[in-house]
Amino acid sequence: MRNALDARMVATWERKGWGHEWLDDDDGRLGRSEDGAHSQPYRSISEARERVERSRREVTRDQIISETSFGLWAQLVSNSHKALWPDLASAFPFAPNRDQAAVAGPVGKLRTFRNRVAHHQKLYNKRPEDHHAQLLKLAGFIDPSVKAWILDHSYVGLVMQRKP
Template identity: 40%
Template sequence: MRSTAIHARKGRSGHWIFDDAFELGRDANWPPRLKQPYLDVSTAIGRVRRNGMPVSPDQVISELPFGFWHQMVSKRQSFLWPDLVAAFPNSPNRSQAAIHDPVVRLRTFRNRIGHHHRICSFDIAGRYADILTIAAYLDTDLSAWIDARSRVARLLGTRP
């Protein structure tokens, strides 16, 4: 993974998710709003331990909430963007907004569903397109894989 290579090139030990350089907001002097990514990682590590799994980068990453990824691409964490942009090799440009905007829309939509609010006024086809777009920015095969297996387009009537 590119973030691991960048982490190593900067002379940092361990895996980037454990944030030994305090870049994700672990420093006690940081304002609370900037500490959230570290709190998410700490919570994920706790879940991994409670599940009796080894505390490995893969296990921790699998336990991270969607909000963590939203924070990583937010304007508040813009200092991380030069390293994060490499995770989206198929993005049409290096603009943080190209990733941030659809992720914000998806998080809002996901939160509405999670809190059992009505979603009939949402552009559901647009949110599905956001999922496919972000997936394609990561890997074009991933986007095609999701679309081929999803029933969303058929339920929306955009595919037979």
Template identity: 40%
Template structure:
């Protein structure tokens, strides 16, 4: 049975994808398949944590943008971007999010539009181009950050966005600094809400999986 599963794994997962596992496991197909299974379990555990972070981050930033819009006595929604403060790519993201909501027969309000916006939208909302106009307000989304420097938030968000893309494309992640990335997720979440970060840390399976890894990791 194992031989059949291994052969099918090579065929369905693709030899170029599987060969890295084989090489790391000294050519043992049994060990490589188990390591592949472990990588998937770790990816799922990381996905859980980054999912909490993504939702908290987007809602915290959206709330600050909404508060800013009201304080400046502007009509409609900040998503309408009446003064063209957002760059063209961000405005296109909002338009695409609204179109997706329509295709799903959902109401095209702020809540549904925000839910349709990807992590990349929020990452670029923290970019240097917004340092003077948006960041002074967005900084309030991170009340527990050690300072109000934009880079304190933007740099970990960039790293985690890139890692999230690796997860989404089912790439191998055992070559990444998993413990460091996990800690960074929790630290960034604590910038937003310390209690929520502690709760997510208690639920996380990452530490347990790191201890049960069947192979030595290059970045433990």
């Protein structure tokens, strides 16, 4: 998802002739407002850049993208960034009717679940199989062959069947 969305952001900035890297959005096109609303994408990008610098790696756009959080991408497809959706929708060419809600809903749920996993919260009552299905659905929205690859190579389904 990250790479598909990044590719769409790059294409949008180039097509519209905005003349700089979307990660360096000084013009507020990611939605920054005077009152600080919608500033999370900027914080996420800044934090990613800082992680690259702290690791003493060369600060390149690819390194910054690789350090971005799932939260950044969830933000960009969320309702708080509706203005971006017409350009980002093509990152999900197999989503029904290019519908933002069809993507934003599952992404938001996966973000919440991912955070629970990362913070070692109990999951047994959170129906992980539903989240796995959401992940597969999103992969299929990007490319059905990616969904098929995940199904062919992942052990998650087997582990969930065993209910450890």
